[in-house]
Amino acid sequence: MLTEKPFIHLFKTPLGYYFFDVNTNCIIRVKEKVYNILFKRQEGTLKNSEIDIETKDIIKGLIDKKFLSSNKPKEIEHPQTRYLDYQLNNKMKKITLQLTQNCNFRCSYCIYSQTENGKQRHHSNKRMSFETAKKAIDFLIAHSRDEGRVNIGFYGGEPLLEFDLLKKCVLYAEKVGEGKEIDFSITTNGTLFNSEIIEFFMKHDVITLVSFDGPKEIHDRHRRFASGEGSFEKINENLRFIKENYPQYFDKLSFNVVVNPQDDYNCVNRFFVDYEYFKESNVRSSLIDDLYLDEKNKITENYIVSFNYEIFKMFLNYLGMVDKKYISPIALQELDSLKKFEEELDRREKLLEKTAPGGPCIPGQLRLFINTEGYFYPCERVSEVSPVMRIGHIDSGFDMKKAQSLLNVGKLTQEQCKNCWAITHCTLCGKHADNNHELSGELKSRYCNGVRQALDNKLKKYVEITEIKKRYEDVLC
Numbered sequence: 001m002l003t004e005k006p007f008i009h010l011f012k013t014p015l016g017y018y019f020f021d022v023n024t025n026c027i028i029r030v031k032e033k034v035y036n037i038l039f040k041r042q043e044g045t046l047k048n049s050e051i052d053i054e055t056k057d058i059i060k061g062l063i064d065k066k067f068l069s070s071n072k073p074k075e076i077e078h079p080q081t082r083y084l085d086y087q088l089n090n091k092m093k094k095i096t097l098q099l100t101q102n103c104n105f106r107c108s109y110c111i112y113s114q115t116e117n118g119k120q121r122h123h124s125n126k127r128m129s130f131e132t133a134k135k136a137i138d139f140l141i142a143h144s145r146d147e148g149r150v151n152i153g154f155y156g157g158e159p160l161l162e163f164d165l166l167k168k169c170v171l172y173a174e175k176v177g178e179g180k181e182i183d184f185s186i187t188t189n190g191t192l193f194n195s196e197i198i199e200f201f202m203k204h205d206v207i208t209l210v211s212f213d214g215p216k217e218i219h220d221r222h223r224r225f226a227s228g229e230g231s232f233e234k235i236n237e238n239l240r241f242i243k244e245n246y247p248q249y250f251d252k253l254s255f256n257v258v259v260n261p262q263d264d265y266n267c268v269n270r271f272f273v274d275y276e277y278f279k280e281s282n283v284r285s286s287l288i289d290d291l292y293l294d295e296k297n298k299i300t301e302n303y304i305v306s307f308n309y310e311i312f313k314m315f316l317n318y319l320g321m322v323d324k325k326y327i328s329p330i331a332l333q334e335l336d337s338l339k340k341f342e343e344e345l346d347r348r349e350k351l352l353e354k355t356a357p358g359g360p361c362i363p364g365q366l367r368l369f370i371n372t373e374g375y376f377y378p379c380e381r382v383s384e385v386s387p388v389m390r391i392g393h394i395d396s397g398f399d400m401k402k403a404q405s406l407l408n409v410g411k412l413t414q415e416q417c418k419n420c421w422a423i424t425h426c427t428l429c430g431k432h433a434d435n436n437h438e439l440s441g442e443l444k445s446r447y448c449n450g451v452r453q454a455l456d457n458k459l460k461k462y463v464e465i466t467e468i469k470k471r472y473e474d475v476l477c
Contacts, residue, residue: 002041002059004070007351009421010039013460015467020459022421023069023350027463034058038068071350076410076417078356084407087365088398092143095136096153096380097169098371099162101126105189105231108222109258109288112157120292121384123157126372130168135394136370137173141180149181155369155380160192170204183207187256189223191231193238195245202249209254210235214268222260239277250277257285257330261299265306269328283329291431292383315465338462344425357410357417357426363391363403370394378406378430386436405439406430412441416448422455 009020017035019028030038034055040046051059062068080087101124106113111120137152144150152173154166166186173182185207201208212235213219220230242250255278259268272278290296314331316322324332361367363378370376371384374394382389391406392398409430410417417423428451433444 002046002068005042005044006038006068007070007072007421008038008042008068009456009459010035010042011456011459011463013464013467016463018459018463020421021067021069022423023071023348024067025345025348025424026067027345027459028062028067029463030062031055031058066349069350073351073355073418073423074353076356076408076414077354078360078407078410079352079354080362081404081407084362084404085400087362088400088403089143090146092140092150092365092368093147094151094153094367095140096155096367096369097128097133097136098155098157098369098380099128099133099159099165099169100157101372102161103157103189104161104191104226105158106224106226106228108224109260109290109293111292127162128165128370128372128374130165132370132372132374132394133165133169134172135374137169137176139394139397140368141176141178144180147180149183151183151185153367154184154186156187158189158192159186160188160197163192163197167200170200170206174204185209187211189231190235190238191225193242198242198246198249202246207254208252209256210239211258212255213257213259214263215271218260218263218268221263222258243277251280254282254284257283259285259287259330261287261297261303265303265310269306269310269330272330273326273328278329279325281329284333285330289381311461315468318465319468334461338458338465341458341462351424355423356408357420357428358424359426359428359432360407360409360430363406363430364398378403382431383434383436386434388434388437388439389430409433409439409444412439413445413448416445420448420452422452425455426451427454 006019007022009022011018011020012035016029017032019030019035019038020026021028033052037046037051037055037059040050059068101112101121103112103123106123112123140150140152152169154169159166170184173184184204186201187209188211190210190212200206211223213223216230216232219232219235223231225231239250242253257268257272259265272283288297310328310331311334313322314327314335317324317327317332318335361378364376367379368376369378369380369382375384375390376392376394376398377384377389378391388402388405390399391402406429409428412433417426420426428444428447430439432447433439433441435443
């Protein structure tokens with residue numbers, strides 16, 4: 001019994017003791033004394049004399065149910081490697097067109113605004129020609145034969161600076177769509193809205209995500225016009241205009257909040273709770289993406305306390321103890337994340353001999369980013385100046401070798417990945433290994449502890465809310 005160390009992760013909450021079984025992808029609740037025995041086994045300090053008969057029976061029962069296996073993958077290889085050509089030639093789902101590299105903003109946390117930062121490109125006057133855009137749309141249609149629904153996104157810079165080009169793209173895509181359902185989406189700073197734009201978006205069902213960072217004093221600190229002037233009043237004016245004149249369209253708007261952990265998190269949350277415009281809106285948030293920034297996020301104790309308090313209120317709402325009107329939509333996003341996590345806990349028999357960390361998507365299949373010059377990148381979040389991130393061009397198609405390398409970025413840290421309990425829930429991709437020249441296993445490894453810590457926190461949150469809601473189920477898969 002337990003002759004080899006189980007491939008598990010132990011954790012506990014105020015109400016129980018658990019382990020995450022890596023092979024079966026299940027969370028198991030156990031008695032404290034079983035937890036302690038497993039802990040000692042993991043530490044290599046267990047003596048057989050310490051295991052009483054009841055604990056032996058419990059452990060044997062778990063083993064009989066295929067838990068506590070020591071099985072680990074023998075090789076790191078993404079399961080889609082052999083199908084990469086097929087996926088990219090037949091199952092593309094989305095392209096994001098960089099209509100322009102110009103922007104009327106100079107946000108404090110934007111990698112393109114930091115002129116001393118050589119890790120990315122800077123704002124420029126480059127714009128996508130309609131000929132390049134047409135080629136990109138044709139490319140999506142030709143490479144999505146097995147997809148009935150595709151998406152075309154518009155990105156910048158600020159894409160509404162090129163609204164005429166955007167209109168041409170939408171009309172062209174609808175014309176050549178070959179019977180496909182085509183969705184359109186845009187990420188915008190919200191300062192350039194007018195009646196013509198809104199009515200066009202309504203007519204063509206363009207999904208709109210507006211960047212808005214909260215109350216005036218915080219928003220204007222970070223999201224400024226190129227002139228240096230704050231942008232809150234202009235966005236607020238536009239939202240009021242849309243709300244009053246196009247209420248049906250307003251209800252379909254989504255908002256993205258970029259959170260600086262140095263700011264007053266309570267203030268940001270109160271804004272989205274109290275401000276009438278956002279009561280029924282879809283609001284999501286994320287910390288500043290500092291991967292390509294020289295100055296990294298500094299998480300303050302005040303931020304941690306404030307964030308956890310909002311999560312606590314969200315839990316109370318979930319249990320029917322606090323009205324939703326008091327809950328920040330940002331906190332509700334955490335609940336959605338936990339529900340999605342539950343879907344990811346599908347039970348399996350065991351890890352395959354060949355497997356890969358869960359982070360990498362199929363580069364170019366889910367959200368191919370095409371810049372103003374027609375170069376391909378896995379998505380809009382990677383470096384546009386890094387040669388390893390450039391996976392093709394509109395005139396030559398995909399560079400399959402580079403795409404395969406990004407898909408199998410786990411091979412850079414093969415031994416660490418094979419032994420990591422977070423392997424199938426890892427969130428690291430090629431972006432985290434990119435040193436702007438090549439893919440680096442040493443660089444990627446720097447993020448591993450953060451991934452494990454984040455997954456440990458997610459397991460605890462999920463179990464805590466499940467403990468109360470489901471009354472201590474023994475196995476949660």
